[in-house]
Amino acid sequence: MxxxxxxxxxxxxxxxxxxxxxxxxxxxxxxxxxxxxxxxxxxxxxxxxxxxxxxxLQGVKQLDSSNIAKVEKSRVRKPDAKTLAKRAAAEGPRETDDAELSDTQAMLNPVASQAALSYRIATLQHKVFEELKAGNLRWYEAVDLHGCTVEDARTAVLQIIQIAKDENQNVIKIVHGKGPDAVLKTYVNSWLRQHRDVLAFVSAPENQGGTGAVLVLLKRSEKNPKFKQ
The missing domain is CATH 1.20.5 (Single alpha-helices involved in coiled-coils or other helix-helix interfaces)
Structure with missing residues (x-):
């Protein structure tokens, strides 16, 4: 319907x-x-x-965040030359090899402020040197030479090398700075070439100091009891 x-x-x-x-x-x-x-x-x-x-939640108050301790990652040690001098005064002078490093080479071969330093002994493996250049070899100890006299810097370089040898470590970092005349940089370049325990050194990568610092590869001490470890 x-x-x-x-x-x-x-x-x-x-x-x-x-x-x-x-x-x-x-x-x-x-x-x-x-x-x-x-x-x-x-x-x-x-x-x-x-x-x-x-x-x-009545009566509950928010915690004061200013009272909370900040947890920071431990940084790798990096004493300056004055710290090394105080350590030497407290512990007594360390016996250092090649304590007499000539300055003649530095005077005859000054380096530029922005120049990249590079040195290796002939027998060092190319792969190891490339790892050092890339900053892939972890450095054990470092020293900052800013504000040092030439003599203080020489002592600090010898001390830092000896400290690394005593601890059976073979990579250190030396911060020499650049400066307009690159005085300390020139002397560090000369001293490291003369030291018998230095296998190689190279200006650090940009993120580790660039041309204002060098990474140094050292021989390991076979006489050191820690060598076998």
């Missing part, structure tokens, strides 16, 4: 459709009501838990 032939009004037809739906699925209205009821119950429980949490 079409809508035109129907004797029911539009409102009556809508009521009839709703009644048919209810007959087809009698539980749908009940399920929808139960679902809404559960949602309301969950929201009430959440609100109750939030209220309890707020009550539990």
């Amino acid at each position: 079409s809508n035109q032939d129907s004797s029911f009004s539009k409102e009556q037809q809508n009521l009839l459709k709703a009644f048919k739906k209810q007959i087809t699925n009698p539980h749908s209205a009940k399920i929808a009501a139960e679902h809404e009821q559960k949602k309301a119950q969950v929201k009430t429980e959440q609100d109750d838990e939030l209220d309890l949490f707020k009550k539990a």
Whole structure:
């Protein structure tokens, strides 16, 4: 029967459709009501838990972060020449090899402030030298010569080499700086070439001091008991 032939009004037809739906699925209205009821119950429980949490935090104060100790990574030791001088005064002077290093070579061969230093003995393996140049060989000890006289710098270089030998370490770092005249840099370049325990040295990579520092590779001391370890 079409809508035109129907004797029911539009409102009556809508009521009839709703009644048919209810007959087809009698539980749908009940399920929808139960679902809404559960949602309301969950929201009430959440609100109750939030209220309890707020009550539990009453009187609690935020910690003062200024009182918390900062944990920093330990840095590799890097004494300056004055520190080495104080150490020598307290412990007594160390016996150093090749204590008499000539300055003649430094006077005859000055180096430029930005020049890259490079030296190796003929028998040193190329691969080892390249590792040193790349900064891949971890240095044990370092000394900063900034502010030193030439004599203080000479003593500090000899001391740092001896300290490394005593500890059976074979890579050190010497920070000589650049300076307009590169005086200390010139002397360090000369002294290291003369020292019999120096196998190689090279200006440090940019992130480790660049042309203001050298990484030095030393012989290991076979007479040192730690050598076997």
